[in-house]
Amino acid sequence: MDLKGVEIKVHDMSLRDGMHPKRHQITIEQMQTISRGLDEAGVPLIEVTHGDGLGGASVNYGFPAATDEEYLRAVIPGLKQAKVSALLLPGIGTVDHLRMAHDCGVSTIRVATHCTEADVAEQHINLGRKMGMDTVGFLMMAHMIEPQQLLEQALLMESYGANCIYATDSAGYMLPDDVRARVGLLRDKLKPETEIGFHGHHNLAMGIANSIAAVEVGARRIDAACGGLGAGAGNTPMEVFVAVCERMGIKTGVDVFKISDVAEDLVTPIMDFQVRIDRNALTLGYAGVYSSFLLFAQRAEKKYGIPAREILLDLGRRKMVGGQEDMIEDAALTMAKERGLIQA
Amino acid sequence: MSKIKCAIIGPGNIGTDLLYKLLRSTVLEPVWMVGIEPGSEGLARAREMGLKTTHEGVDGLLPHVQADDVKIAFDATSAYVHKANSDKLNALGVMMIDLTPAAIGPYCVPPINLKEHAGKREPNVNMVTCGGQATIPMVYAVSRVQAVKYGEIVATVSSRSVGPGTRKNIDEFTRTTAGAVAAVGGAKQGKAIIVINPAEPPMIMRDTIHCLTEDAPDQAAITASVHEMIAEVQKYVPGYTLKNGPVFEDNRVTVYLEVEGLGDFLPKYAGNLDIMTASAARTAEMFAEEMLAGRLRFEPAAA
Numbered sequence: 273m274d275l276k277g278v279e280i281k282v283h284d285m286s287l288r289d290g291m292h293p294k295r296h297q298i299t300i301e302q303m304q305t306i307s308r309g310l311d312e313a314g315v316p317l318i319e320v321t322h323g324d325g326l327g328g329a330s331v332n333y334g335f336p337a338a339t340d341e342e343y344l345r346a347v348i349p350g351l352k353q354a355k356v357s358a359l360l361l362p363g364i365g366t367v368d369h370l371r372m373a374h375d376c377g378v379s380t381i382r383v384a385t386h387c388t389e390a391d392v393a394e395q396h397i398n399l400g401r402k403m404g405m406d407t408v409g410f411l412m413m414a415h416m417i418e419p420q421q422l423l424e425q426a427l428l429m430e431s432y433g434a435n436c437i438y439a440t441d442s443a444g445y446m447l448p449d450d451v452r453a454r455v456g457l458l459r460d461k462l463k464p465e466t467e468i469g470f471h472g473h474h475n476l477a478m479g480i481a482n483s484i485a486a487v488e489v490g491a492r493r494i495d496a497a498c499g500g501l502g503a504g505a506g507n508t509p510m511e512v513f514v515a516v517c518e519r520m521g522i523k524t525g526v527d528v529f530k531i532s533d534v535a536e537d538l539v540t541p542i543m544d545f546q547v548r549i550d551r552n553a554l555t556l557g558y559a560g561v562y563s564s565f566l567l568f569a570q571r572a573e574k575k576y577g578i579p580a581r582e583i584l585l586d587l588g589r590r591k592m593v594g595g596q597e598d599m600i601e602d603a604a605l606t607m608a609k610e611r612g613l614i615q616a
Numbered sequence: 617m618s619k620i621k622c623a624i625i626g627p628g629n630i631g632t633d634l635l636y637k638l639l640r641s642t643v644l645e646p647v648w649m650v651g652i653e654p655g656s657e658g659l660a661r662a663r664e665m666g667l668k669t670t671h672e673g674v675d676g677l678l679p680h681v682q683a684d685d686v687k688i689a690f691d692a693t694s695a696y697v698h699k700a701n702s703d704k705l706n707a708l709g710v711m712m713i714d715l716t717p718a719a720i721g722p723y724c725v726p727p728i729n730l731k732e733h734a735g736k737r738e739p740n741v742n743m744v745t746c747g748g749q750a751t752i753p754m755v756y757a758v759s760r761v762q763a764v765k766y767g768e769i770v771a772t773v774s775s776r777s778v779g780p781g782t783r784k785n786i787d788e789f790t791r792t793t794a795g796a797v798a799a800v801g802g803a804k805q806g807k808a809i810i811v812i813n814p815a816e817p818p819m820i821m822r823d824t825i826h827c828l829t830e831d832a833p834d835q836a837a838i839t840a841s842v843h844e845m846i847a848e849v850q851k852y853v854p855g856y857t858l859k860n861g862p863v864f865e866d867n868r869v870t871v872y873l874e875v876e877g878l879g880d881f882l883p884k885y886a887g888n889l890d891i892m893t894a895s896a897a898r899t900a901e902m903f904a905e906e907m908l909a910g911r912l913r914f915e916p917a918a919a
Contacts, residue, residue, distance in 0.1 A: 330807055330809065331766075331768050331828065331868060332768060332770050332809060332824070362787070363786055363789075363790065363810040363812065364790075364809050366787040366790055366791065367787055368787075386812065386813075388775060388814040389775060389812050389814065391783045391784075392783050392786045394783070395784065395785060395786070395787060590815070590819075591813070591815035592813070593811065593812075593814070595770075595772075595809070595811040596772060596811055596813070598770045598772075598822075598824035598872070599772075599824075601860075601863065601870070601872075602822075602824070602859060602860050602872045605860040605861070605863070605872070606859070609860075
């Protein structure tokens with residue numbers, strides 16, 4: 273398909289989704305340095321918060337190195353052209369967090385729900401729009417339902433005031449045809465002025481292919497993480513995606529060499545381990561499990577002696593959704609009891 | 617033995633499930649069901665079960681309060697209308713048990729502070745939230761052993777058990793629950809998270825309670841306290857079950873629970889709704905016992 277001349281907006285995830293493999297410990301200074309690099313390379317939109325969004329600081333998801341407010345106030349004033357977005361999961365964050373983020377200068381709010389639960393986002397989407405923010409509805413784990421059901425949920429978010437709707441492949445499970453079916457239907461049936469976005473994970477190495485498939489059928493916002501720093505095997509690697517777009521004539525406004533320098537010189541050095549498709553990340557994509565469960569399952573493996581892969585498969589079978597990180601230790605304990613590794 | 621007469625406001629799932637529980641009570645007698653829709657299925661069901669009904673809201677009930685000797689009312693509507701309902705009924709000497717997250721009255725979590733409320737003559741008590749009823753007893757089970765600097769609860773409920781009221785204002789759930797984790801649970805700081813899971817067949821309510829203690833946790837004492845408290849809650853919610861834990865890691869204490877409902881009107885997986893109606897019924901019974909013993913009386917405000 274000829275996509276020459278198509279303009280898209282890339283949205284960087286390394287300082288939000290990238291908080292997962294960093295156990296939310298990215299320092300304020302690292303946030304500042306990397307965000308300035310992204311800004312300089314021409315990335316128009318950068319997400320900054322706890323990995324689980326505003327208010328994510330918790331025992332359940334991990335306490336971050338600094339508060340959302342400290343990160344946002346440290347990053348936003350240092351940017352020349354890039355804008356900053358924040359993620360909010362109703363049930364974790366509230367409208368109070370949204371007001372705080374707006375006050376810090378966040379211009380885009382992304383309200384995220386499990387793909388079947390759009391109606392819990394009404395109050396947050398309403399408020400984001402009322403405050404004049406670029407307001408995005410973010411439907412997570414979109415592989416779990418059929419395109420028609422996803423459309424119904426997207427229409428709800430659109431009716432609350434979202435001006436952009438995402439099909440989010442939180443598990444990195446989708447293949448290009450899955451993406452085309454979902455994104456294509458959203459593009460056909462939502463208002464022409466509603467933007468469509470796609471957020472991928474690289475667990476089956478489909479990040480780039482899926483994102484291109486999304487652009488083919490009408491997505492104009494694509495999430496990617498510089499250096500691939502994101503949950504699971506990471507998000508669609510930004511620098512690779514930008515290079516592919518350049519070859520195809522898709523306009524991102526991002527400089528290939530500058531963004532690959534940011535990946536190499538600024539993002540890669542802060543990694544605690546190489547974010548890649550190891551057997552557990554592969555399991556996420558293969559079995560359709562929420563990508564940020566990865567490190568929790570690995571820690572449970574260390575503590576209880578149950579292989580992370582088996583824990584992840586169990587969670588997948590039980591259809592766990594994003595946010596159920598507490599069920600990882602619970603599953604490991606139950607399996608350890610069944611196997612006689614700990615006392616019942 | 618005479619019973620204390622009650623009215624239920626809100627003939628939806630919660631109100632109807634509560635009705636089933638009240639019909640079994642030895643000290644409470646439900647006599648009125650109040651709705652706002654003439655064609656409401658819930659009102660029709662209540663009529664079949666012998667209750668008087670009105671579709672004119674609380675105003676339709678007020679003229680009958682004295683003649684029918686209504687002493688306790690349950691509000692199972694929404695936070696938005698609760699205060700108006702409560703003011704009108706309190707003025708007639710009716711005590712209000714609030715199942716909405718409005719929280720204008722003090723929080724009541726039966727195994728923790730029910731007895732304390734009995735002596736206080738409060739005309740309105742609030743049942744917090746479903747997640748609060750399920751988890752705060754565990755926070756308290758830790759904080760009564762030693763100081764808890766931070767309590768956090770994660771309530772995961774089946775999508776089918778979350779009604780439109782909760783969905784429209786999910787922030788009220790997180791705020792009210794977090795407030796009560798501190799105020800009633802005894803944690804210095806409280807946080808609440810709710811997750812909605814659409815799996816089929818529907819999952820039974822799961823609750824995870826994390827406490828961070830000030831000093832190293834006394835594992836034996838906390839474990840014993842948790843088991844004792846579970847037995848207390850099981851008296852009114854038999855399906856309140858410890859799945860795993862307490863787990864101790866440094867100063868973290870974590871308890872993993874499952875809450876299965878009785879299946880009165882609501883399905884068993886909706887333990888979150890069952891624990892609300894069971895807690896409200898338990899609370900009302902205690903007040904009714906006090907009223908029957910002549911220790912608790914509310915007078916109508918002077919006209």
